[in-house]
Amino acid sequence: MPPKMAVKEAPARDAPFSVAPFAVIKAACSNCNLRELCLPFGLSNDEMTHLDALISVRKRIKRGDSLYRVGEPFEYIYAIRSGFFKTDVLLEDGRDQVTGFQMAGELLGLDGICTERHTCNAVALEDSEVCHIPFFRLENLSREIQALQHHFHKIMSREIVRDHGVMTLLGMMCVEERIAAFLLNLSQRFTARGFSPAEFNLRMTREEIGSYLGLKLETVSRAFSRFQEEGLIAVQQRHIHILDIPGLKEIMARRNH
Amino acid sequence: MPPKMAVKEAPARDAPFSVAPFAVIKAACSNCNLRELCLPFGLSNDEMTHLDALISVRKRIKRGDSLYRVGEPFEYIYAIRSGFFKTDVLLEDGRDQVTGFQMAGELLGLDGICTERHTCNAVALEDSEVCHIPFFRLENLSREIQALQHHFHKIMSREIVRDHGVMTLLGMMCVEERIAAFLLNLSQRFTARGFSPAEFNLRMTREEIGSYLGLKLETVSRAFSRFQEEGLIAVQQRHIHILDIPGLKEIMARRNH
């Protein structure tokens, strides 16, 4: 699960996805308010300038569009500047599974390094903006800047640990535990970005949540309803208000079983 | 799923776990027969000598002993020279889940980079031998040697892709598909090491297989029995003989549903 990081910006309550005014098209890492969450973490100003120089392209991706798709040649790592993505993989027979949801400050594309082709699809769940980081140049630079090298390794390792968390979730948790874990994880990540831990809007459908958690959409819906009856959360379509965070944590840790 | 790699050694049929004679205690990457599978892949002889210099410790781990445990400070990446390991994570309430099985030529410990503490336990499932690679020295060296840097990134990325594979397995496959995928994966990895694709000994219990696949041990046992009745495999305790690889592949791809 993601580590807590200091946030510089004042928390904006309950508007996690409001699109920031886009005056600064030439935005660079050095003045990006995500720099403490993203790749430049721990770099000096001088080092950050070198990283800025790599990022030639910043692109907007419209809701529903793909950033990359399975089989495409791998060339870039992508840093999410704003917005929300899902990654999913397809099986031969047409079934597919969501492997993750990514938000601002997180990296996309790490799956492509090993085969030099992407192994999953990355789809924007809302209008988003993404920094393109040419991977071979990132490797070059991280041979020069130790802090960058080390932080990049940490990010990859964090992805591995996150995946292990999902594996335990899928392997041994029941419906309510999975949903509780999912909501708490989102809450934590919104908090790290300066938003309310208790109130947010989901960007994904029940079906996408279910696909991620190994459940059917009806099961997700029923779990939300049950949590609402028990006073743990208030749900109104995609708007979530968590009323009892400790209660959700108890469910996740199975202290009630 | 792991990529196919060339193997230099002549295949030794059906003895994947026989312990090699241990004449060369001073074994180095340069004369290790796993070098094409392991970290030194793609390095020149000269570069490999530098990698050798990092590896001060080679340790034997007895069956059942831990290489590292959750919470211990992270210091080394470990390369398996011989033997077989499992990694598992524990939940607060005592439940635990196997997150992977590792064999010769694979790396252990990548989970520890992000927090500088290990986030899982690594336990030997048979007497094993492991090279200790000090991580900070590996980072230093991979700032010097581009090929090493790049291959290390590929290995981390491969781990992420592997985990995504397990997530799809846990999220949307039924019992028989999981077991078929598990057996085919082992078969593939043994093949890459020069062993028979069709015949091998499991090093793990039914319970450990079940834990990895999100199933109970009885369910694993029943699936093995069913495959045997159908003539797909022959099982005798931990000895597996795959009789019909295409048949298993069909089950995995759900062409029969």
Add this chain to the structure above:
DNA sequence: CGCCAACTTGATGGCTGTCAAGTCAGGTGG
């Protein structure tokens, strides 16, 4: 030889998937 852990097999039950019918919210066009 006897013990024990690992494994197999059977009977039963509960959880979650499946199928189906309806509700809600937002968007479009008349």
Add this chain to the structure above:
DNA sequence: CCACCTGACTTGACAGCCATCAAGTTGGCG
């Protein structure tokens, strides 16, 4: 402005798969 349409969501009834519980078997080891 409202009627309608559509996709997303909710809720109910039922079924099937896998977990659970239980009893027995096998093989390795002291």
